[in-house]
Amino acid sequence: xxxxxxxxxxxxxxxxxxxxxxxxxxxxxxxxxxxxxxxxxxxxxxxxxxxxxxxxxxxxxxxxxxxxxxxxxxxxxxxxxxxxxxxxxxxxxxxxxxxxxxxxxxxxxxxxxxxxxxxxxxxxxxxxxxxxxxxxxxxxxxxxxxxxxxxxxxxxxxxxxxxxxxxxxxxxxxxxxxxxxxxxxxxxxxxxxxxxxxxxxxxxxxxxxxxxxxxxxxxxxxxxxxxxxxxxxxxxxxxxxxxxxxxxxxxxxxxxxxxxxxxxxxxxxxxxxxxxxxxxxxxxxxxxxxxxxxxxxxxxxxxxxxxxxxxxxxxxxxxxxxxxxxxxxxxxxxxxxxxxxxxxxxxxxxxxxxxxxxxxxxxxxxxxxxxxxxxxxxxxxxxxxxxxxxxxxxxxxxxxxxxxxxxx
Amino acid sequence: xxxxxxxxxxxxxxxxxxxxxxxxxxxxxxxxxxxxxxxxxxxxxxxxxxxxxxxxxxxxxxxxxxxxxxxxxxxxxxxxxxxxxxxxxxxxxxxxxxxxxxxxxxxxxxxxxxxxxxxxxxxxxxxxxxxxxxxxxxxxxxxxxxxxxxxxxxxxxxxxxxxxxxxxxxxxxxxxxxxxxxxxxxxxxxxxxxxxxxxxxxxxxxxxxxxxxxxxxxxxxxxxxxxxxxxxxxxxxxxxxxxxxxxxxxxxxxxxxxxxxxxxxxxxxxxxxxxxxxxxxxxxxxxxxxxxxxxxxxxxxxxxxxxxxxxxxxxxxxxxxxxxxxxxxxxxxxxxxxxxxxxxxxxxxxxxxxxxxxxxxxxxxxxxxxxxxxxxx
Ligand code: SF4
Ligand code: SF4
Numbered sequence: 001x002x003x004x005x006x007x008x009x010x011x012x013x014x015x016x017x018x019x020x021x022x023x024x025x026x027x028x029x030x031x032x033x034x035x036x037x038x039x040x041x042x043x044x045x046x047x048x049x050x051x052x053x054x055x056x057x058x059x060x061x062x063x064x065x066x067x068x069x070x071x072x073x074x075x076x077x078x079x080x081x082x083x084x085x086x087x088x089x090x091x092x093x094x095x096x097x098x099x100x101x102x103x104x105x106x107x108x109x110x111x112x113x114x115x116x117x118x119x120x121x122x123x124x125x126x127x128x129x130x131x132x133x134x135x136x137x138x139x140x141x142x143x144x145x146x147x148x149x150x151x152x153x154x155x156x157x158x159x160x161x162x163x164x165x166x167x168x169x170x171x172x173x174x175x176x177x178x179x180x181x182x183x184x185x186x187x188x189x190x191x192x193x194x195x196x197x198x199x200x201x202x203x204x205x206x207x208x209x210x211x212x213x214x215x216x217x218x219x220x221x222x223x224x225x226x227x228x229x230x231x232x233x234x235x236x237x238x239x240x241x242x243x244x245x246x247x248x249x250x251x252x253x254x255x256x257x258x259x260x261x262x263x264x265x266x267x268x269x270x271x272x273x274x275x276x277x278x279x280x281x282x283x284x285x286x287x288x289x290x291x292x293x294x295x296x297x298x299x300x301x302x303x304x305x306x307x308x309x310x311x312x313x314x315x316x317x318x319x320x321x322x323x324x325x326x327x328x329x330x331x332x333x334x335x336x337x338x339x340x341x342x343x344x345x346x347x348x349x350x351x352x353x354x355x356x357x358x359x360x361x362x363x364x365x366x367x368x369x370x371x372x373x374x375x376x377x378x379x380x381x382x383x384x385x386x387x388x389x390x391x392x393x394x395x396x397x398x399x400x401x402x403x404x405x406x407x408x
Numbered sequence: 409x410x411x412x413x414x415x416x417x418x419x420x421x422x423x424x425x426x427x428x429x430x431x432x433x434x435x436x437x438x439x440x441x442x443x444x445x446x447x448x449x450x451x452x453x454x455x456x457x458x459x460x461x462x463x464x465x466x467x468x469x470x471x472x473x474x475x476x477x478x479x480x481x482x483x484x485x486x487x488x489x490x491x492x493x494x495x496x497x498x499x500x501x502x503x504x505x506x507x508x509x510x511x512x513x514x515x516x517x518x519x520x521x522x523x524x525x526x527x528x529x530x531x532x533x534x535x536x537x538x539x540x541x542x543x544x545x546x547x548x549x550x551x552x553x554x555x556x557x558x559x560x561x562x563x564x565x566x567x568x569x570x571x572x573x574x575x576x577x578x579x580x581x582x583x584x585x586x587x588x589x590x591x592x593x594x595x596x597x598x599x600x601x602x603x604x605x606x607x608x609x610x611x612x613x614x615x616x617x618x619x620x621x622x623x624x625x626x627x628x629x630x631x632x633x634x635x636x637x638x639x640x641x642x643x644x645x646x647x648x649x650x651x652x653x654x655x656x657x658x659x660x661x662x663x664x665x666x667x668x669x670x671x672x673x674x675x676x677x678x679x680x681x682x683x684x685x686x687x688x689x690x691x692x693x694x695x696x697x698x699x700x701x702x703x704x705x706x707x708x709x710x711x712x713x714x715x716x717x718x719x720x721x722x723x724x725x726x727x728x729x730x731x732x733x734x735x736x737x738x739x740x741x742x743x744x745x746x747x748x749x750x751x752x753x754x755x756x757x758x759x760x761x762x763x764x765x766x767x768x769x770x771x772x773x774x775x776x777x778x779x780x781x782x783x784x785x
Binding site: 077078079080082083084087114117118119121122123124125126128129130135137139141142144145149151152154155158159162315316339341343344345347348349350351352 | 475476477478480481507508509510511513514515516517518520521522530532534535536539540541542544545548549703706707708709710734735737738740741742743744745747
């Protein structure tokens with residue numbers, strides 16, 4: 001049986017349905033949770049709990065250019081502009097409760113995980129206090145060591161047990177081991193499909209415009225434990241493989257330079273950024289999400305480790321290594337770094353990381369200032385000049401490499 | 409009085425030249441010194457026969473640090489790195505960096521490269537600190553640190569030594585709580601700068617010696633008459649308030665600090681380590697679960713705000729000064745809730761942002777002036 005729908009449509013429909021289902025659940029009087037993007041959604045999925053992800057919501061609202069009123073409201077409440085804009089948008093939404101760009105239901109409980117940042121803990125504390133609802137906290141300790149230590153693993157697993165119990169008590173639903181296994185399998189299958197799709201970007205030319213990745217990855221945040229997601233992502237992988245086979249691509253320019261996009265997308269200016277890059281024939285063929293969002297595991301220990309090894313949760317050496325791998329595998333010539341005002345952790349050792357990556361791979365690097373959601377912190381003019389010189393450096397490197405080859 | 413002044417002068421000397429003081433200690437005792445940010449197990453360092461040195465940055469213009477930390481990192485980290493990179497911490501044999509905020513998380517990794525001569529010692533305290541799993545996890549973190557400290561010092565940390573250190577530190581904590589209470593009665597002598605100098609000195613001094621000196625100060629103060637204070641009384645909250653310029657502004661405006669909720673001050677000695685287990689390391693780990701009232705501790709009820717309100721009631725303060733360390737997101741998240749709760753309790757409060765010490769505090773001056781006038785109503 002072949003599905004006539006394209007993967008992109010399937011993914012969009014699934015995202016729409018994710019939000020509709022949550023609203024519907026709320027209407028029916030079911031309990032709805034708000035969850036951190038890297039909270040193991042498997043735990044909730046196997047108890048059939050409706051969840052919404054504030055980070056994903058904030059990103060979507062920003063991409064629809066509707067973030068500013070929320071940011072301004074939060075500032076009026078005393079929130080500093082220094083705070084991550086996702087948090088500001090969401091903390092404003094909790095009061096305003098209406099969002100024309102994308103409505104979400106209010107939460108009855110909160111699922112927080114701090115693997116991607118510690119700011120998450122403060123954000124969810126504030127939600128819990130102000131909404132007076134329970135906060136179930138999953139602490140995934142930062143890995144200063146090269147691997148997740150046995151003590152960390154034990155601590156995380158203890159908390160899995162604790163949170164399952166808390167959820168059971170709070171929702172009155174039962175956790176079933178059997179269903180959990182099934183959800184783990186589906187999630188891993190979604191992860192494998194994502195990996196397969198992303199590995200097609202190794203081809204030259206890449207079969208797609210890298211910006212599409214940013215719209216697809218939301219589904220892994222929100223819905224990876226559902227069969228429909230696995231189906232859609234496998235469809236995506238099939239389509240991309242087919243394009244590679246035929247030498248086709250959805251990138252609507254000549255792919256002159258292949259880059260790694262580093263940092264969270266600048267959502268309010270996604271279109272502008274994409275067009276600017278296209279002007280120079282620069283295509284994004286890699287991002288940390290390629291590997292990071294695909295969590296593949298076959299038991300509880302492996303699942304705990306997968307969630308403990310997400311970006312921002314591993315040490316400098318590992319962060320460097322994961323990027324170097326993508327750069328090499330995907331034949332990347334340059335790294336474009338979003339110095340994202342929101343994300344202190346991500347930016348925190350970017351300078352050192354960039355130096356090491358440049359040294360190990362010899363690729364060109366460039367920075368631009370911005371913010372994932374706060375449109376006031378991005379300058380089109382700065383972006384355009386930075387891209388122009390980035391392009392020139394890549395051209396020079398290419399010419400030099402070609403000359404080097406000629407003299408050999 | 410002369411005795412009180414002499415003791416105070418000793419503390420002032422320490423905070424004016426903390427590096428010199430630490431170096432002198434090392435030269436005199438032959439012991440090593442270990443730096444730390446915030447809540448590190450100082451007792452372990454002490455039990456290994458070394459000096460724990462609290463690192464809070466300092467008065468230095470950030471320059472070299474620019475190649476490691478983004479410009480929107482707090483002044484504490486900017487200046488601590490700058491000092492480390494300039495070799496000012498070379499007298500330290502290690503640096504414990506606890507993972508308490510995102511900036512510290514990333515900084516731990518930068519430290520390894522930017523200040524390689526001062527060994528980075530990892531500490532990732534559990535967020536779920538009140539659960540048994542959390543205590544167990546912290547115990548494992550402390551075990552690692554214990555091993556590292558034994559290696560660096562060459563001394564074994566015995567249970568007996570650790571028990572002794574816990575006693576030393578509990579005495580220090582009790583003494584400090586008494587000091588803050590007694591100091592309230594003498595705002596003319598224990599001015600905001602002096603109060604800060606006395607408390608901050610603990611970061612750089614041997615705790616036994618330090619505690620004895622504070623005790624002497626307390627006894628000295630108690631012999632003096634308690635005078636009426638016609639200025640304002642405030643409770644201060646935040647990470648730290650040790651900018652000499654800002655402290656001076658308070659003094660110029662006749663503002664007395666009657667209690668604090670600062671990470672550099674009272675948060676360090678609000679409660680004692682309980683001796684509930686025969687294993688002192690476990691007692692140390694359990695301490696983390698009993699601490700309250702800090703933006704860096706998981707606090708889903710924001711008890712911190714209630715504790716500040718209690719302090720105001722207990723001390724009869726005229727209001728609260730929120731001393732915000734610029735770019736400190738844990739504190740920035742607490743502020744809106746603090747504001748709401750204090751407004752609801754009808755307690756006046758003022759927001760002051762501090763950045764690098766090298767910067768002027770004109771805005772702070774205006775705000776504090778306005779605040780003292782408002783609080784007079
Ligand atoms: S953008 Fe950064 S700071 Fe904000 S929620 Fe994500 S990881 Fe945390
Ligand atoms: S808690 Fe605040 S002041 Fe302290 S290191 Fe973190 S950001 Fe800086």
